[in-house]
Amino acid sequence: MSKQIQNVIVTGSSNGFGYLTVLTLARKGHHVFATMRNVNGGNATKRDELLKIADREGLNIKVVELDVKDQNSIDRAAIEIQKEAAHIDVLINNAGTMFVGISEAYSIEQIEDQMSVNFYGPIRVAKAFLPLLRKNGGLITNVSSVAGRLAFPYFGVYCASKWAMEAYFESLGYELAPYGVDVSIVEPGPFATNLLHSGPKEADSEVLKTYGEDANVPGTTLEGFDAMFKSGSPDVDPQHVADAISQLVHSEQGQRPVRTVVGQDFGTVELNDAVAPIQRRLITDVLQMNHLLGANHN
Structure with a gap:
């Protein structure tokens, strides 16, 4: 059996996989630090939702401000969390955005922004908590995507960020194994979250013009996914991803798979x-x- 895990950090807890993972693990008795941006602003409603559920069900959830793009925010969160938790058992890097569009038409600044969230963000957070994880052993789980292994047209910027994240953390996992730290990657297919619409439109309008009618294809692609999500099929229920993460958390230390695919896998x-x-x-x-x-x- 795996050791009893007490303290869990989840990034990107305001919605989707992160929100559901917080509740799933808290309902299993764990102390969950639900981190998110703008806890007193745009995400105040989600903060209050989580805290009301925690109060009603007697769950141990603490909402903490953390922006994976902001090192100062991460450092402040680490200090706040460590005041309550002498050790950290699990870090779940879930926060992310998805840029969908004509890859050439995204500006360098936009591409850097995508990488800052999806690639540098998990690294920043991991570095903040790795001293504790290496001291006591534990688990880092990174929420990637099937687009972290496959290349999809119009998802080029997103794919690049997830491929880079997977490469870094798989390599890191081999280095951390002697310290009793597992690193696992979860690769969801398409699920009914708001991730598909979380990225900006392409900044380079002049490039878009040269693509003619093809510039509309990414939008049509998103409409197709939206129709699938609205079908009500249980196959696109994001709870499946939260359950897969929970299974990794409760698996035997040293026996967790490097990658876990959830949902439609496209091969x-x-x-x-x-x-x-x-x-x-x-x-x-x-x-x-x-x-x-x-x-x-x-």
């Missing part, structure tokens, strides 16, 4: 299964090389 499971033995062989070769180098130095 991601097949890709992961094909790549896994190559990756394992690489890690084995690296470990053997390091052992030989260490022996030679001795």
